[in-house]
Amino acid sequence: MGHTTKNKKSMQSRLNRIIGQLNGVQGLIESDTDCYKVLQQMTAARGALNTLIQRYLEDHLVEHVVREEDTEKRHQGGEEVVRLIRSYMK
Secondary structure, three states: OOHHHHHHHHHHHHHHHHHHHHHHHHHHHHOOOOHHHHHHHHHHHHHHHHHHHHHHHHHHHHHHHHOOOOHHHHHHHHHHHHHHHHHHHO
């Protein structure tokens, strides 16, 4: 069982809300809504996605680095976190 399975329901719920927010942004753009309101909704969606990424990253770090007993797997988990952070920071 993957560590994300423990929080699957919560993560899926968050993702569904983000999808709803993005659909809302699409509707605002299609209806020629004021750009400030569109940007405000985009920012809210980005914040929600950042929170989801943070939770997944924290879970990965704890399960594959902090709690990992196998030294080789722990090293690999640490390298994955570094690659993820680099990718996220681009």
